[in-house]
Amino acid sequence: KQIIAIVPAAGIGSRMGAEIPKQYLMLNEQTILGHTLDCLLSHPKIDKVIVAINPSDDYFADLPQASHPKLQCVSGGKERADSVLAGLNLADEGAWALVHDAARPCLTHQDIDKLIASATVHPQGAILAAPVRDTMKRTNAEGVITTTVCRDQLWHALTPQFFPVKALTHHLTAALAAGALITDEASAMEWAGIMPAVVTGRADNIKVTHPDDLQLASLFLKNSI
Numbered sequence: 001k002q003i004i005a006i007v008p009a010a011g012i013g014s015r016m017g018a019e020i021p022k023q024y025l026m027l028n029e030q031t032i033l034g035h036t037l038d039c040l041l042s043h044p045k046i047d048k049v050i051v052a053i054n055p056s057d058d059y060f061a062d063l064p065q066a067s068h069p070k071l072q073c074v075s076g077g078k079e080r081a082d083s084v085l086a087g088l089n090l091a092d093e094g095a096w097a098l099v100h101d102a103a104r105p106c107l108t109h110q111d112i113d114k115l116i117a118s119a120t121v122h123p124q125g126a127i128l129a130a131p132v133r134d135t136m137k138r139t140n141a142e143g144v145i146t147t148t149v150c151r152d153q154l155w156h157a158l159t160p161q162f163f164p165v166k167a168l169t170h171h172l173t174a175a176l177a178a179g180a181l182i183t184d185e186a187s188a189m190e191w192a193g194i195m196p197a198v199v200t201g202r203a204d205n206i207k208v209t210h211p212d213d214l215q216l217a218s219l220f221l222k223n224s225i
């Protein structure tokens with residue numbers, strides 16, 4: 001089957017507090033988005049990489065990857081899910097989409113391979129995830145603990161998330177129209193009653209969100225094999 005990657009990269013990264021959007025911050029020798037795209041573009045099973053960028057983006061065209069023959073660019077939308085939908089609109093109906101955050105530059109080919117292989121046993125789709133390690137607490141609005149949440153079978157949802165293009169487009173559109181809380185692709189599928197599987201991914205596939213994450217990501221990239 002045809003596999004495409006969709007990279008939502010249209011966010012402004014407000015939590016990073018930097019002047020330029022976080023995906024364009026330098027990490028070791030190139031930008032965060034550059035690392036992410038290199039990993040996807042060099043994967044032999046990925047036929048096309050569609051990047052959703054902000055309509056007022058001034059940085060993308062300067063990336064060395066911008067002219068790569070496997071790469072296509074589209075204008076992103078207001079929310080992450082709108083950007084993903086813009087990418088899905090450029091995909092063949094019969095293809096599968098690997099949706100991966102621009103801000104996760106430490107992805108490895110091994111994790112992509114594991115996720116793609118899972119489709120034979122999980123035709124509904126699957127996501128990379130990491131088991132929760134810490135004890136989990138729920139609090140009230142004042143920050144006082146009300147319960148300890150059992151961490152068995154609790155996971156951090158990572159990306160890529162891997163779904164058939166047709167089903168994901170359909171359910172993401174419907175879930176957004178219904179006003180559902182959609183923070184990843186799996187949540188749109190769950191909203192439609194489809195239960196995606198989790199595939200254990202590397203815990204170092206972090207999303208660079210806060211300034212401290214840059215140092216961690218830099219270290220993970222240097223040590224990745």
Ligand code: C5P
Pocket residue numbers: 007008009010011012013023052076077078079080081083084101102103207209
């Ligand atoms: O803000 P957050 O870290 O959750 O964003 C996850 C990914 O979604 C980032 O790569 C960001 O650039 C992207 N995004 C997008 N369009 C938006 C908002 C976020 O493509 N409107």
